[in-house]
Amino acid sequence: MSTGSNRILDEFAKLLTDAAGAAQGVRREMETAFRAQGERILNTMDVVQREEFEAAREMAVKARAENKVLTARLEALEAKFAEMQGSSFGEAAATAPRKPRSTK
Known part of the structure; x- marks a missing residue:
């Protein structure tokens, strides 16, 4: 058994x-x-997949950094131009004749 x-x-x-x-x-x-x-x-x-999001995020960060650099350059050029004109850039721009906008 x-x-x-x-x-x-x-x-x-x-x-x-x-x-x-x-x-x-x-x-x-x-x-x-x-x-x-x-x-x-x-x-x-x-x-959106994680990899695509990270790639777009890196591009945005890089674009912001470039934008800051270009803004600083533009401000420096405007200051230099204002010095050359003997007045502020804003006043020179206000007195300059404006071009008519083209309609498309």
Whole structure:
């Protein structure tokens, strides 16, 4: 009888091992399905990927820095021009005739 109960326990252990393996397979398939569904939803929402966002952010930071440099250069040139004119640039610009805007 000892071999009979041992055999039953072995079969039960084998059954549990197979069930655990099947459960892991189902889990992997569910994860794959959820991931694919999530990607589909994100693609329909036009969500930006992290890499694209970081690239655009770096471009904006660089553009801001260049804008500050160009603003400083423009202010220096305006000051130099004002010195050459003997008055402030604002007054010289106010007295200068304006060109008519073109309509397109």
